[in-house]
Amino acid sequence: MLEKERAYFSQHHSMFVDQYFGKYVLIKGEEFIRAFSAVEEALTEGAKRYGLQLFLVREVTATKERIIDIPALTLGILRDNASRPSKK
Numbered sequence: 001m002l003e004k005e006r007a008y009f010s011q012h013h014s015m016f017v018d019q020y021f022g023k024y025v026l027i028k029g030e031e032f033i034r035a036f037s038a039v040e041e042a043l044t045e046g047a048k049r050y051g052l053q054l055f056l057v058r059e060v061t062a063t064k065e066r067i068i069d070i071p072a073l074t075l076g077i078l079r080d081n082a083s084r085p086s087k088k
Contacts, residue, residue, distance in 0.1 A: 004029050005056035009064070016060045027056040035060070 005027045009016070012032065016025055020035040024042040027033065028050060036042040042057040049055075 002054055002056050005054075008032070009056065009058055013060075013064045017062065020060045021062075022060065024057055024059050027058070028053075 008027055008030045009025070016035075023035040023037060024039045025032060025035050026042045026046050028046075033049070033055075034042075034045065036045065039057060039059070046055040046057060
């Protein structure tokens with residue numbers, strides 16, 4: 001899911017950094033829609049335009065990859081290898 005949008009973001013990353021560093025870009029398919037100052041603004045606009053269709057909102061940072069931080073894992077509250085109940 002969102003392969004086209006992620007590829008478009010990656011291909012145009014240097015341009016986004018030059019023009020929109022620190023902002024949030026809204027991408028649908030292979031089209032840049034607009035940049036926003038706040039993630040909430042980008043998500044609201046995406047929802048208005050596309051409803052339940054998929055669209056990408058990504059913060060423009062120096063790196064192309066998105067860093068995902070899950071505090072519960074970092075703090076040890078959850079473990080990524082937690083055992084699951086077996087089916088009987």
